[in-house]
Every structure is written in structure tokens, then in C-alpha cells.
Amino acid sequence: MFYSLILLLVGLDQISKFVIQKYLALNQSITIIPRLLSLTYICNPGAAFGLFPHRTVFLILFTLCLFVVVFIFREKILESPFLFRLGFSLSLGGAAGNLIDRIRMGKVIDFIDLDFWPLKNFPIFNLADSAIVVGVLILFLYLYLAEN
Numbered sequence: 001m002f003y004s005l006i007l008l009l010v011g012l013d014q015i016s017k018f019v020i021q022k023y024l025a026l027n028q029s030i031t032i033i034p035r036l037l038s039l040t041y042i043c044n045p046g047a048a049f050g051l052f053p054h055r056t057v058f059l060i061l062f063t064l065c066l067f068v069v070v071f072i073f074r075e076k077i078l079e080s081p082f083l084f085r086l087g088f089s090l091s092l093g094g095a096a097g098n099l100i101d102r103i104r105m106g107k108v109i110d111f112i113d114l115d116f117w118p119l120k121n122f123p124i125f126n127l128a129d130s131a132i133v134v135g136v137l138i139l140f141l142y143l144y145l146a147e148n
Contacts (some may be wrong), residue, residue, distance in 0.1 A: 002078060002085050009093025013128040014100060017109040029113065040113040040124050043105070048129045056106050063099045067092075083142040090135030097128030 020041050024030065029040035046053035070077065070092060077088060101108040110124040 002089050005086070005089040006093040006096060009090065009128070009131050010096045010100070013094070013097030013126065013131070016127050017097075017101065017111070020109060020111045024111075036114070036116050038113040038115055039111050042110050042124050043107040044110045044124075045107045048123075048125065048132065050123055056102055060099065060102050063095050063102075066095060081142065083138060083145070087135045087138030087142055090131045090138065092135075094128035094131030094135065097126075097131070 020039065024039065024041040026041055026043065029038050031038045044050065046055065047059055052059060070088075077085065080088075098108045108126065108128075110126045110129070112126060112130070113124045114122045
């Protein structure tokens with residue numbers, strides 16, 4: 001399941017970005033649900049939420065180092081509880097999806113644009129970013145439950 005989920009996330013992320021690139025012009029936005037959700041095609045030269053702008057080489061190397069560490073500890077990870085593996089898989093799948101963009105284009109394609117209170121003017125993001133955030137939250141939940 002660990003590897004399958006990672007591959008599924010990378011596939012969905014890359015397909016969604018391909019569709020956005022094909023049907024929207026850069027900076028074009030279409031409303032899906034008024035005052036709730038739009039698709040807005042932008043390119044982000046940084047990490048999630050615009051952190052570390054124009055640090056592409058750093059972000060690529062950081063992600064590659066993360067994958068090396070995961071490879072080294074792969075057997076230990078596969079023996080870990082389900083909740084840990086789930087959070088880790090989501091985070092790695094998202095990291096891999098964004099890594100592909102950074103290597104291919106030097107930036108990441110973002111397109112999910114939330115437009116409701118309190119998220120008005122929330123940074124535009126993509127499926128990979130969502131997977132990373134949800135994965136990290138699951139990992140925090142796992143750590144909290146493991147301690148209590």
C-alpha cells in the first residue's frame with residue numbers, strides 16, 4: 001500500500017497539472033463554485049504557501065535527500081503502524097509530485113484557489129500540497145496517539 005499510494009498521488013497530481021496547463025492560460029482563472037472554489041493556473045517558484053521563493057536547487061536537493069533517507073529506512077517504515085505509513089505515503093507522494101515540476105520547469109504548478117471566509121486570499125495550491133499537509137497532520141496525530 002505504501003508504494004501504491006505514493007504512485008497514485010504522483011499520477012493524480014501530474015494529470016491534474018497537465019489538464020490545467022492544457023486548458024487554462026497562465027494566470028487564467030475559472031470559477032467552479034462561486035465564492036468558494038476557482039481553478040487559477042499559476043507557477044510557484046517556491047515551496048508551499050510561497051515559502052523559499054526562487055530556491056529551486058535547494059528545494060530539489062532537500063527533497064532528494066528526503067527520498068534517500070526514506071530509502072535507507074524503507075524496511076523500518078514498512079514495519080511501522082498503518083497511520084504512520086499513511087501519513088508518510090501522502091507526504092512523500094506530494095513531495096514527489098512537486099519535485100517532478102521543479103525538475104521539469106524550475107517551479108511548481110498551482111491551481112486550487114479557495115475563495116471563502118476565512119480563506120479569502122489563501123495561497124493557491126495543488127493536489128501535491130494537499131497531500132503533504134494532510135500527511136503531516138496524520139503523522140502528528142500518530143505521534144500524539146503514540147505518546148498518550
